[in-house]
Amino acid sequence: MLKIRNLRAKVVDGPDILKGIDLDVNAGEIHAVMGPNGSGKSTLSRVLAGHPDYEVTGGTVEFEINREPKDLLAMEAHERACAGVFLAFQYPTEIPGVSNSVFLRAAFNAICRAQGVPSVDAFDFRALLTEKLALIGMDDSYLERPVNLDFSGGEKKRNEILQMAVLAPRLAILDETDSGLDVDSLRIVAEGVKSLCTPHNATLMITHYQRMLEYITPDIVHVLMDGRIVRTGDHTLAKAVETRGYDWVRDEA
Amino acid sequence: MTDALAERSKEYKYGFVTDVEMDKLPKGLNEGIVRAISARKKEPDFLLQFRLDAFKWWQEQEPPAWAHVEFPPIDFQDIHYYAAPKSMSDGPQSLDDVDPELLKTFDRLGVPLHERERLAGVAVDAVFDSVSVGTTHQDLLNEMGVIFCSFSEAAHKHPELIKRYLGTVVPPHDNFYAALNSAVFSDGSFVFVPKGVKCPIDLSTYFRINASNTGQFERTLIVCEEGASVSYVEGCTAPSRDENQLHAAIVELIALDDASIKYSTVQNWYGGDAEGRGGIYNFVVKRGRCEGRRSKISWTQVEAGSAITWKYPSVILKGDDSVGEFYSVALTNNKMQADTGTKMIHIGKNTKSTIISKGISCDQSRNSYRGLVRMTPGATGARNYSQCDSMLVGDQCEANTFPYLEIHNQSAIVEHEATTSRISGDQLFYLQSRGLDSEAAISLLVNGFCKEVFKTLPLEFSVEAVKLLEMKLEDSVG
Ligand SMILES: Nc1ncnc2c1ncn2[C@@H]1O[C@H](COP(=O)(O)OP(=O)(O)OP(=O)(O)O)[C@@H](O)[C@H]1O
Ligand SMILES: [Mg+2]
Numbered sequence: 001m002l003k004i005r006n007l008r009a010k011v012v013d014g015p016d017i018l019k020g021i022d023l024d025v026n027a028g029e030i031h032a033v034m035g036p037n038g039s040g041k042s043t044l045s046r047v048l049a050g051h052p053d054y055e056v057t058g059g060t061v062e063f064e065i066n067r068e069p070k071d072l073l074a075m076e077a078h079e080r081a082c083a084g085v086f087l088a089f090q091y092p093t094e095i096p097g098v099s100n101s102v103f104l105r106a107a108f109n110a111i112c113r114a115q116g117v118p119s120v121d122a123f124d125f126r127a128l129l130t131e132k133l134a135l136i137g138m139d140d141s142y143l144e145r146p147v148n149l150d151f152s153g154g155e156k157k158r159n160e161i162l163q164m165a166v167l168a169p170r171l172a173i174l175d176e177t178d179s180g181l182d183v184d185s186l187r188i189v190a191e192g193v194k195s196l197c198t199p200h201n202a203t204l205m206i207t208h209y210q211r212m213l214e215y216i217t218p219d220i221v222h223v224l225m226d227g228r229i230v231r232t233g234d235h236t237l238a239k240a241v242e243t244r245g246y247d248w249v250r251d252e253a
Numbered sequence: 254m255t256d257a258l259a260e261r262s263k264e265y266k267y268g269f270v271t272d273v274e275m276d277k278l279p280k281g282l283n284e285g286i287v288r289a290i291s292a293r294k295k296e297p298d299f300l301l302q303f304r305l306d307a308f309k310w311w312q313e314q315e316p317p318a319w320a321h322v323e324f325p326p327i328d329f330q331d332i333h334y335y336a337a338p339k340s341m342s343d344g345p346q347s348l349d350d351v352d353p354e355l356l357k358t359f360d361r362l363g364v365p366l367h368e369r370e371r372l373a374g375v376a377v378d379a380v381f382d383s384v385s386v387g388t389t390h391q392d393l394l395n396e397m398g399v400i401f402c403s404f405s406e407a408a409h410k411h412p413e414l415i416k417r418y419l420g421t422v423v424p425p426h427d428n429f430y431a432a433l434n435s436a437v438f439s440d441g442s443f444v445f446v447p448k449g450v451k452c453p454i455d456l457s458t459y460f461r462i463n464a465s466n467t468g469q470f471e472r473t474l475i476v477c478e479e480g481a482s483v484s485y486v487e488g489c490t491a492p493s494r495d496e497n498q499l500h501a502a503i504v505e506l507i508a509l510d511d512a513s514i515k516y517s518t519v520q521n522w523y524g525g526d527a528e529g530r531g532g533i534y535n536f537v538v539k540r541g542r543c544e545g546r547r548s549k550i551s552w553t554q555v556e557a558g559s560a561i562t563w564k565y566p567s568v569i570l571k572g573d574d575s576v577g578e579f580y581s582v583a584l585t586n587n588k589m590q591a592d593t594g595t596k597m598i599h600i601g602k603n604t605k606s607t608i609i610s611k612g613i614s615c616d617q618s619r620n621s622y623r624g625l626v627r628m629t630p631g632a633t634g635a636r637n638y639s640q641c642d643s644m645l646v647g648d649q650c651e652a653n654t655f656p657y658l659e660i661h662n663q664s665a666i667v668e669h670e671a672t673t674s675r676i677s678g679d680q681l682f683y684l685q686s687r688g689l690d691s692e693a694a695i696s697l698l699v700n701g702f703c704k705e706v707f708k709t710l711p712l713e714f715s716v717e718a719v720k721l722l723e724m725k726l727e728d729s730v731g
Contacts, residue, residue, distance in 0.1 A: 049686050052678065081688040093683040096674050097701030106697055107687035114688065146701070163687065 001027050001202055002171055003069065007059035009047045016057065017043045019227035025171065028199040032213055032238055033206045035224035036246050041206045042090050044224070045173045049087040050077035063171070081107075082114030086169030088160035090176045090206075095147035100159070101129065103147050104166050111167060132165040135195065137188040153180035161189050165196060172196075173204045178212035190215035210242040223249050265523055268493030271358040271463050275382070278335040280466065284308060287436050290335050294405050297412050300419075307425035307435030314429045320592040321621045321653060322561050324497070324534065332499060334437045336464035337384040348387040355386050364459045364488070375486070375713075376401055378442045378458045382467060385440045390454060399483075400445040401456050404472050407443035414445055418476050422505035422542045422569070430501045431538045434470045438503065441471035446481035446512075455711055457486040462522070462533070468499040475505070477512035479545065484515040486714055493523050495531045497560060502537045510545030510572065517710050518566075519718055521558040527616070529588030532560025539566035540596075543575030543604075551578040552595070553709045555718040557725055560589055565623065567596035570604035570635070577606040580706040584722055585618030585650070586729050594624035594655075599632035599665065608639040611703050613722070614650035615729035621653040628665035635665040643673045644702050646729050674702075676726075696723050 002025040009018040017040045025031055035041050047054050048061065056073055063072040065083050072080060095103065108128075109119035120128070129143065136158055148156050157177050164172050174193070178186055194216045197203055205212065213235065221237040222229045223246070231237065231249050241249070278289055287308045291301040316327065340352040348356075348366055359366050359379050366379055366387055376390035378401065385403030394401050400411060408415055425435035442458040462469050477483055487504075500522065506514050516539075525532030535558075541550035552566035562585075568577030579595035597606035606626065614620035626637045643652035654671050676698055684694035699722050700707065707715045 049682075051682055076690070077682060077685040078688050078690045078694075081686055087686055089683070093677075093679045095680055095683065095698070095701070096672075097704070098697055099701075102701075103684075103687070103697065106689060106693065107684075110688040110690075110693060167687065 001025055001064045003062040005060045007044075007047070007061060008057045009043065009054050010057055011053060012055050017227055018047065020059065021224075021227070021229055023222065023229060025202045025204060027170075027202055029220065030197060030203045030216060030218045031205065032218040032221045033204060033224055034208065034221065034238060034241050039224045040227045041224055042175050045087050045175045045204075045206060048072070048080075048173060049085060050075065050080050052077075078110070079114075082111050084170030086164055086167055086172045088157075088164055088172065088174040088177050090179070092148045092156040092160055094149045096149050098147050099144050100147050101143040104129065104163065107163070108166060128166065132162060135165055136162045136192045137185070138162055154182060154185050157181055158185065158189055161192055165192065168196070170201045171204070172201065173206070175206045176208065177205070178207055178209060186211060187215065210238055213238050225250060265493050267362060267521065268523060269361065271354060273352060273354050274339040275464055276337050276339050277333050277464065277467070280333050281330045282332070282334060282437065286334055290437055290439065293335060293337075294408065296408050299412070299416055300408055303420065303425065304436050307432045310426050311429065311432035311436055314432060316429050320563050321619070321623075321655075322563060322590040322592050324561055327499060327534070329433075331466070333464065333467040334470070335439060336382045336467040338381060341381075341384045341386065348389070351387055355381055358461065358463070359386070359459065362459065362461065375455045375457050378403055378456075380440050380442075380458060380460045380471060382439070382462060382464045382469065385442075393454065394452075397450055397453065398447045399450060399452050400443065402443055404438070404441045404443050404474070411443070411445070414476070415443070415474070418474055418505070418507055420505075422507060422540050423503050423538050427538065430536045431503060434472065434501050434503045434538070437468075438470045438472035441473040441502070443473070444475040444483060444485060446477045446483045448478040449480045451481065452483040455484045455486055457488065459488045462498060462500065465494060466496065466498075468501065470500075471502045473502070473504040475514055475516070476507045477509065477514050479509045480511045481509075482513040484711060485517070486711060487516070487518045488521070493526075493531065497532060497534055499534045499536070500559075504537070504539040504566075506541030506550055508541065508543050508545060508548035508550055508575075511547050512545060513549040513551075514541060515551045516541070516553070516566070517714060518552075518554040518556070519714055519721065520554065520556045520562070521721060524558045524589045525560040525587060527587045529560070532589070533558065535559035535562045535564065537564040539564060540569065541567070541577070542569040543572050543577060543601075545575070546572040546601070547574045548572050549576040549578075551580070551709070553580040553706060554582070554593075555706070555710070555721070556581070556583040556591060556593060557721050559591075562589075562591040562593050565594050565596055567598070568606065569598045569600065570606065570632075571600045573601040574603045575601055576604070578709075579606075579608045579610070580709045581610045582613070582703045582706045582718070582722070583611070583620055583622075584613040584615070584725055585620045586615040586725050588617050590619045592621045592623055594622045596625040597627070597637055599626075599628045599635040599637070601632065603634040604632060605635070606637045608637070608641070609705050610639075610641045611706055612641075612643045612652055613646065613699070613702070613726070614643065614652045615646040615726065617649045619651040621655060623655040623657075625657040625659070626667055627659040628662045628667070630661045632662045633664050635662065637665075637667045639667075639669045641669075641671045642702070645673065645675045646726065692723060692727065695726050699723060699726060
């Protein structure tokens with residue numbers, strides 16, 4: 001579904017951050033990406049989502065749309081979202097004045113329109129929201145609040161997953177969704193994410209810890225260091241990183 | 254058209270010029286000009302005296318300088334004070350006789366005047382430079398006893414009403430620009446809704462500045478008798494020019510017992526280019542008086558144009574239990590400057606006022622809210638609620654809030670809230686990453702910020718207003 005080859009990217013007017021990433025993600029797979037602070041994990045996620053601050057200096061990203069590989073990098077951010085790419089942000093943005101429910105419905109209908117599916121009316125959408133709220137363990141009161149405004153750190157993370165549940169992406173990139181969640185919230189959110197994983201979609205989880213992976217066992221784990229994937233393995237790699245840190249990976253690379 | 258002008262007109266789609274033969278008075282201001290304007294309009298003598306008195310006072314005044322705006326001194330002798338299409342020189346005519354070129358102009362502006370195409374549910378008075386071109390829906394309004402016509406026509410047909418109400422809310426000696434307008438006002442609209450009549454359609458005036466080096470000094474007077482109500486909408490545009498043009502209008506509203514007036518403005522005068530060249534100086538005095546008990550006056554303004562906007566639509570709450578409202582969205586971009594807000598003067602008992610102001614500043618513009626709430630000693634039980642929010646787009650713009658409170662009655666309650674926020678590239682990206690294109694994303698942000706104001710506009714105008722702001726913001730955001 002996603003095929004990244006030798007992807008290089010930098011901040012506009014800055015040095016290279018991604019220095020040749022290769023990554024294949026197939027439908028039905030769950031990947032974890034780990035790596036030290038500043039190694040480029042969030043950069044990778046934002047480049048895939050189409051953030052304008054980054055300039056791709058080399059490489060290709062193919063994303064399968066209707067079974068055809070498409071050049072993801074040629075698409076605008078909103079087109080990528082409409083094609084099923086979703087990024088749960090490490091630091092979700094606050095949007096004053098726009099309520100969560102208005103925002104979610106606007107996004108949902110924009111994606112429906114782009115995919116040629118009829119959009120839903122306010123009533124049916126409410127029913128969908130109620131179901132997804134329950135899945136993530138959130139109550140109604142968040143719907144009428146402005147998007148992320150004055151949400152606690154953990155509430156923001158949960159709100160990202162609510163959006164994921166509503167928008168049902170084919171490729172979900174979760175950037176440190178586990179950081180900032182308390183023990184109980186982590187369980188609820190992780191189980192929610194797990195229930196959203198199907199043979200038709202794929203998930204890329206960026207994380208520093210094993211704890212989320214205990215609920216959702218990744219098929220493949222990557223270690224990103226200094227803008228490159230230096231090691232790939234099965235779920236035991238995540239355990240090894242957690243107990244031994246990154247030095248040995250660096251030494252062996 | 255030069256390339257630069259063409260380029261600019263692309264952004265400001267109302268920037269075109271209509272080529273018609275004009276009857277212009279020579280530049281400059283003196284008693285002779287004042288008399289000539291009055292003579293052109295064949296006015297009754299009391300109006301000439303009104304003008305001359307205002308002019309005399311004006312000559313002794315200095316232009317005020319307290320607003321938080323900067324501009325070179327205006328040379329009042331370098332302006333034409335009267336310009337009208339030659340074809341209109343015989344005074345008001347029926348719409349059938351109007352020069353097709355003028356009708357075409359209003360078509361292009363989206364305000365068709367012909368019977369066939371005109372907007373349903375809205376009667377329009379179209380003002381071109383110093384004269385009214387025509388007013389639609391006369392038959393329906395006549396039937397209801399509603400008077401809606403150009404000010405010049407009212408001066409002929411209803412001199413007693415004009416004499417009774419003109420200058421009673423904004424006296425000619427009120428301030429420099431009020432005196433200037435009172436001396437040289439050209440055209441505008443007059444509305445009179447008699448006792449007990451609820452005007453069945455929205456009334457609207459569309460002001461178009463076309464001639465160069467010409468000031469526009471319109472005068473609007475709206476009177477609602479006991480139990481009457483009306484919703485009035487004002488729109489305006491001007492060609493894109495390198496020079497600055499002065500627009501100094503006066504609007505007076507009077508509401509008697511149980512009357513209600515809703516006045517909405519969508520202001521989109523040319524605002525100058527990115528370097529701050531050209532644009533309209535929009536210096537306007539708008540004031541309403543809730544004369545009667547339980548009367549209500551509500552101002553809604555969407556200010557999206559003009560090089561400088563300097564205005565404070567205000568309400569004098571004289572009748573007991575009367576209500577004043579001010580809802581405002583002011584957007585400035587490029588190097589535009591706005592110093593706008595309101596005055597709520599509480600005189601009667603249990604009077605209530607609400608102020609909701611939303612300022613959006615982009616690029617290198619300057620946007621200030623200035624508002625006065627005065628509770629006079631007699632205003633027992635009066636209340637005011639004010640909310641002033643600013644949104645910054647980019648980091649070179651400026652937003653200010655200058656609230657003034659004068660409380661002379663201890664039972665009065667005043668609440669004030671203010672916030673400042675910023676539209677950032679991150680917010681846009683966040684929305685885009687959820688499937689919204691940049692247009693939809695900006696529209697969501699702007700609507701979210703301005704929704705309390707937009708919902709007070711008549712529906713078709715709120716759609717217009719949203720589109721207008723989106724268009725202006727698109728270049729400035731991200
Ligand atoms: N917009 C930007 N402007 C300047 N520098 C940036 C920008 N984005 C990323 N960087 C730099 O690129 C490097 C990689 O950052 P990135 O956020 O991708 O790291 P990360 O792997 O997600 O780290 P963490 O684990 O701390 O979240 C860092 O050195 C960061 O400072
Ligand atoms: Mg990160």
